Amino acid sequence: MFMKANGKKLYEEVAGQIKHLIETKQLNSGDMLPSEEEMSKSIGVGRSTIREALRSLELIGLVETKRGRGTFVKTADVKAFNDILLDSIKLLDVDSYHVYEIDRLLEPNAARLLAQRAKDEHIEMLESILQKMDESLKSGGSGEVESLAFHKAIFSALDNPFLDIIFDLTKNVHQKDRKAIFNVTDRARKTYEEHYKIFEAIKSRDGAKAYRYMEKHLTKVGDVYDKIFSFKYSGEIDREEE
Amino acid sequence: MFMKANGKKLYEEVAGQIKHLIETKQLNSGDMLPSEEEMSKSIGVGRSTIREALRSLELIGLVETKRGRGTFVKTADVKAFNDILLDSIKLLDVDSYHVYEIDRLLEPNAARLLAQRAKDEHIEMLESILQKMDESLKSGGSGEVESLAFHKAIFSALDNPFLDIIFDLTKNVHQKDRKAIFNVTDRARKTYEEHYKIFEAIKSRDGAKAYRYMEKHLTKVGDVYDKIFSFKYSGEIDREEE
């Protein structure tokens, strides 16, 4: 009821306390928190303060409040984390080029690593994605979704939640530009071919080759980027590449 | 006052509306939102509902509320974004190995890229960090801070805010393990030497060499990881490497 003075707002203090309980496992996943009124009394703050604290914890996915039942400690899963992240990153004006650069740094090595440790199921997954892309292209589709899925599958197969986060992060940012790329003549078909080569390298467990083909693929994509950007700035566009 | 049925809570609805205003630039960075009471009246919900909505927006760094003044649209800067992120990621139990893997995938290429485009100031920066580490080690320090700074400097020099985010993300997670690594005999001194080689490669603009040395360095670090982990699980520790 009194210890403040630090400039912190009360509800932040309360949220911090609850968070601490969870971090130190005094409250475990699935546990029910005391009711709002109870906490209000025991901590000595108003119910509205408790509620504001709970709202912030709910937002970061730490707890879940169910009407009529109570508030429960939630398993802080990567997905929830990701959602918040994607939500806020839209507001950052990250240059699309920066995102491309991350891909450029990361994906070749990711492909190599996957080539070294891919299981059969991963290979099958990639193959089925490629097949879908082929079908999509043949039936007049853009193939964009499948292309994205291919890259995502490589990351997912590595079974590293962090990679998934980074992927979603980057994907989300250059969504617009990705569309633009697929509008360039023949890019979709060539993407398919490049993907296929990467796939073959992974399937034959040839890490070095996977790395090289991924790098080549990204270089091509980068070229298209360059053209689109120069189009943006100079008003000219060159539709054919290489 | 009645049209819900979607299960969404009112304050979520309100938060969404405000967010939309900001995303569509109807409210710009720095703008002041109407007062809570005003919004309460104009939207037709209670002030507490407005407040809960604002709390969630504040948490994701969209707005900032100042007591006695009002609520303002915040500039979504990378740093703020990062803070939020770091705050929530602690709750995820990401395996330290996953983070190491990211470094492994990313840093060699980062070193190569920097070798290709480093400016003199970057070189100087790296050199000064190395010098500080040397001094620290000679005077009995752990050199841990400087080691971290070296890696961070490489990312920073690439001038890609995304990389900084990823770096902070990973750094934050395996903070504990990093300490453990530096406790292994001679690891600090060897780290210094390995860093120095990377530095020389970057200085001489030799991308391939920078890549290789960084990879070697990380492999060594990985070996230590393995030992520490096996220590954790088997109760044995091996203090000397190679």
Place this chain on the structure above:
DNA sequence: TCCTATAACCTGTCTGACAAGCAGACAAGT
């Protein structure tokens, strides 16, 4: 002109109230 008191706003927090969702108990009907 400069300073200060103060009014007008604003957020922070508390309290009390009521609606509405949920779960378990219990009784009634089959």
Place this chain on the structure above:
DNA sequence: ACTTGTCTGCTTGTCAGACAGGTTATAGGA
């Protein structure tokens, strides 16, 4: 024994009103 309906107590969702304590602009006095 099994289903069904109702009741009751608990919990969250939302609202309205009140007051404390910052912040800012300004009117009025030195």
